[in-house]
């Protein structure tokens with residue numbers, strides 16, 4: 001297999017057969033992250049809580065790789081309702097990544113796993129070994 005698979009203690013329960021992330025060279029490719037924390041079955045109460053849950057999961061995985069939000073270089077966001085939720089997503093996104101300013105793409109999708117309303121896919125760069 002290419003690269004090294006990462007499973008983070010405290011990271012979310014994967015929905016299917018994939019690791020939390022895969023490191024290839026200095027790149028850390030992080031799998032799609034939803035808002036459910038490890039062991040959670042219920043959706044958070046609000047969309048805002050979902051977004052915070054997504055970033056909680058991101059930080060858990062980055063920390064397991066010895067990284068932080070400052071190492072994030074690209075974020076793809078998937079939302080099920082841009083009209084209703086885009087402003088909230090942007091505001092909370094800015095709390096976490098507004099100063100770091102990774103490249104970003106956000107798209108609306110018709111559905112996401114487990115009934116979630118937001119998922120992100122992230123690329124981070126590890127400092128050279």
Ligand SMILES: O=C(O)C/C=C/C(=O)C(=O)O
Nearest residue numbers: 015032033034035113114
């Ligand atoms: O619900 C989640 O935690 C996110 C799930 C993601 C996937 O199952 C996927 O992107 O394939």
